[in-house]
Amino acid sequence: MAVLVVAEHDAGTLKPATLNAAAAAAELSKAGAGDVHILVAGAGCKPVADAAAQVAGIAKVLLADDAAYDHALAENVAPLLVKLASGYSHLLAPATTAGKNLMPRVAALLDVMQISDIAGIVSQDTFVRPIYAGNALATVQSKDAIKVITVRGTAFPPVEGAGGSAPVETVASTGDSGLSHFVKAELSKSERPELTSARIIISGGRGMQSGDNFHLLESVADKLGAAVGASRAAVDAGFVPNDYQVGQTGKIVAPELYIAVGISGAIQHLAGMKDSKVIVAINKDEEAPIFQIADYGLVGDLFKVIPELDEELGKRNS
Amino acid sequence: MKALVAVKRVVDYNVKVRVKADQTGVETANVKMSMNPFDEIAIEEALRLREAGKVEEVIAVSLGVQQCTETIRTALAMGADRGVLVQTDVELQPLAVAKLLKAVIDREKPEIVIVGKQAIDDDCNQTGQMLAALLGWPQATFASKLTIDGENAEVTREVDGGLETIAFKLPLIMTTDLRLNEPRYASLPNIMKAKKKPIDTKTPEELGVDPTPRLVTLKVEEPAKRQGGVKVGSVAELVDKLKLEARVI
Numbered sequence: 001m002a003v004l005v006v007a008e009h010d011a012g013t014l015k016p017a018t019l020n021a022a023a024a025a026a027e028l029s030k031a032g033a034g035d036v037h038i039l040v041a042g043a044g045c046k047p048v049a050d051a052a053a054q055v056a057g058i059a060k061v062l063l064a065d066d067a068a069y070d071h072a073l074a075e076n077v078a079p080l081l082v083k084l085a086s087g088y089s090h091l092l093a094p095a096t097t098a099g100k101n102l103m104p105r106v107a108a109l110l111d112v113m114q115i116s117d118i119a120g121i122v123s124q125d126t127f128v129r130p131i132y133a134g135n136a137l138a139t140v141q142s143k144d145a146i147k148v149i150t151v152r153g154t155a156f157p158p159v160e161g162a163g164g165s166a167p168v169e170t171v172a173s174t175g176d177s178g179l180s181h182f183v184k185a186e187l188s189k190s191e192r193p194e195l196t197s198a199r200i201i202i203s204g205g206r207g208m209q210s211g212d213n214f215h216l217l218e219s220v221a222d223k224l225g226a227a228v229g230a231s232r233a234a235v236d237a238g239f240v241p242n243d244y245q246v247g248q249t250g251k252i253v254a255p256e257l258y259i260a261v262g263i264s265g266a267i268q269h270l271a272g273m274k275d276s277k278v279i280v281a282i283n284k285d286e287e288a289p290i291f292q293i294a295d296y297g298l299v300g301d302l303f304k305v306i307p308e309l310d311e312e313l314g315k316r317n318s
Numbered sequence: 319m320k321a322l323v324a325v326k327r328v329v330d331y332n333v334k335v336r337v338k339a340d341q342t343g344v345e346t347a348n349v350k351m352s353m354n355p356f357d358e359i360a361i362e363e364a365l366r367l368r369e370a371g372k373v374e375e376v377i378a379v380s381l382g383v384q385q386c387t388e389t390i391r392t393a394l395a396m397g398a399d400r401g402v403l404v405q406t407d408v409e410l411q412p413l414a415v416a417k418l419l420k421a422v423i424d425r426e427k428p429e430i431v432i433v434g435k436q437a438i439d440d441d442c443n444q445t446g447q448m449l450a451a452l453l454g455w456p457q458a459t460f461a462s463k464l465t466i467d468g469e470n471a472e473v474t475r476e477v478d479g480g481l482e483t484i485a486f487k488l489p490l491i492m493t494t495d496l497r498l499n500e501p502r503y504a505s506l507p508n509i510m511k512a513k514k515k516p517i518d519t520k521t522p523e524e525l526g527v528d529p530t531p532r533l534v535t536l537k538v539e540e541p542a543k544r545q546g547g548v549k550v551g552s553v554a555e556l557v558d559k560l561k562l563e564a565r566v567i
């Protein structure tokens with residue numbers, strides 16, 4: 001038996017979340033689950049398979065290259081995993097929107113319960129996962145033969161993306177289900193790091209008042225090499241796109257430094273960032289709950305504080 | 319055409335949950351319970367489809383203990399036409415919920431089924447996808463926009479990189495994301511009216527489904543608490559701390 005990790009990619013590049021899932025797979029392997037394989041399913045995704053082959057600790061890469069797998073439509077990719085499943089004790093994917101979309105479909109087709117968003121591995125069949133917006137940690141044991149799992153990236157430091165030399169094996173396509181058709185994507189373009197792999201994040205909330213004002217944060221972000229995030233309130237208000245949302249129902253992040261600006265600190269927001277190494281809160285309300293978890297709190301008007309911070313960083317960088 | 323919506327009874331999102339001393343779960347006695355917020359969005363979307371003349375009937379289904387009737391009543395007060403309660407005291411996990419919903423769907427034959435993307439108690443984010451798999455239907459997860467034209471549907475999805483639009487043929491399972499709509503409040507007259515709307519009760523046995531959990535919860539613990547830190551008096555002090563003390567910039 002072996003462990004299969006579903007690669008997250010955009011046909012051209014292997015996404016870092018794959019390396020976190022591979023780290024969880026490596027732990028399972030150490031616990032006796034056998035070799036770790038990576039599945040790259042997509043269209044024109046050979047470069048991704050080549051990148052996956054270099055990931056440390058991988059014994060084999062499976063490449064399913066077919067138009068049906070373009071855009072990772074769950075209706076098409078799930079049958080592929082079901083076909084491959086008999087050779088594996090564990091099927092893992094990162095707990096990204098792609099992984100969350102695909103894996104429960106696979107689990108149901110295999111008649112097993114998925115274990116969502118694991119943050120710890122106790123043994124081959126026992127896992128720790130956050131529930132209630134991370135306000136409780138459940139240790140659960142699976143009674144199913146195949147464990148279908150999504151992995152919380154922040155809980156598993158990534159394996160090295162280089163140094164390996166796994167063979168790439170081609171697997172046959174299971175074809176197009178015809179159930180769904182990709183129409184278009186409107187992806188946010190940014191020169192800044194991705195939220196889930198950034199070392200520093202600066203996030204804005206309702207206190208930012210407008211989308212334009214996010215330029216204040218962007219300027220600071222560029223000086224720090226940081227990613228920009230947001231609370232749900234800022235996204236709902238249309239200040240920034242949905243993919244900025246950090247929290248229970250958005251992205252889970254744990255950077256070295258998280259700076260929350262004009263964010264009150266609702267439990268749903270904290271759920272997405274409270275495992276950050278250092279937290280800074282900037283808020284004009286000294287009673288704001290965010291200060292209860294911040295390592296450094298600065299009470300003040302962000303429209304005064306952020307330009308000052310920008311200037312101070314500029315001075316010290318030069 | 320019918321729309322079927324699954325509504326889960328969960329601990330209200332404003333409640334700060336407490337882990338039970340015996341580590342068997344979280345405290346739910348005397349705690350405010352509400353409809354899962356994503357399911358309010360699901361009901362709202364179904365009601366809008368009815369108001370736009372795309373569906374004739376909206377059915378709200380809840381699964382679990384007797385008190386789930388209250389959650390169904392809330393859906394009926396928002397405007398759903400009738401309810402189905404699948405009553406059981408067994409702990410229900412998404413695979414069992416999906417099987418039970420499938421059994422209800424096989425009887426009701428809706429063309430569109432809307433569920434929340436995630437229950438805010440178990441944070442599983444599975445049920446809609448599992449249900450789609452069991453039915454062999456397409457799945458439009460994390461929806462922020464739905465358009466239906468005859469038997470064609472187009473759904474815009476919130477994904478990690480931004481937005482994605484996928485086309486489907488009905489019947490379809492859709493799971494709601496936060497930006498799909500803003501759910502209405504139930505008006506007092508509608509709350510009164512809801513009391514007279516029918517709720518049909520079924521059991522897992524009647525539906526021919528074994529709901530036994532596949533995951534055994536061994537224990538539930540409180541996560542490590544973050545230590546509160548210090549307040550700084552100025553931006554210069556903050557930058558000093560980050561550079562010299564925390565060494566993160």
Ligand SMILES: Cc1cc2nc3c(=O)[nH]c(=O)nc-3n(C[C@H](O)[C@H](O)[C@H](O)COP(=O)(O)OP(=O)(O)OC[C@H]3O[C@@H](n4cnc5c(N)ncnc54)[C@H](O)[C@@H]3O)c2cc1C
Pocket residue numbers: 204205206207208230231232233234245246247248249250251261262263264265266267268269272282283284285288300301302303331355356438
């Ligand atoms: C089902 C569900 C899921 C949710 N998921 C998420 C999620 O994933 N992520 C998330 O973030 N939220 C989520 N929420 C929403 C959450 O409950 C809060 O409503 C939200 O996080 C509040 O955002 P905020 O802190 O920006 O806004 P507010 O709570 O309004 O706080 C704004 C803060 O800005 C401060 N402020 C205002 N002006 C200034 C100024 N000039 N200078 C300095 N400070 C200022 C105020 O003092 C205040 O503390 C969810 C809610 C539900 C029901």
Ligand SMILES: Nc1ncnc2c1ncn2[C@@H]1O[C@H](COP(=O)(O)O)[C@@H](O)[C@H]1O
Pocket residue numbers: 324325326327354356357360379380381382410412415432433434435436437438440441442443444445446
């Ligand atoms: N017991 C239940 N009763 C009604 N609906 C449910 C139940 N469990 C899950 N659901 C539906 O499935 C969605 C996702 O739940 P989950 O997969 O548990 O995160 C919820 O938002 C509900 O729409």
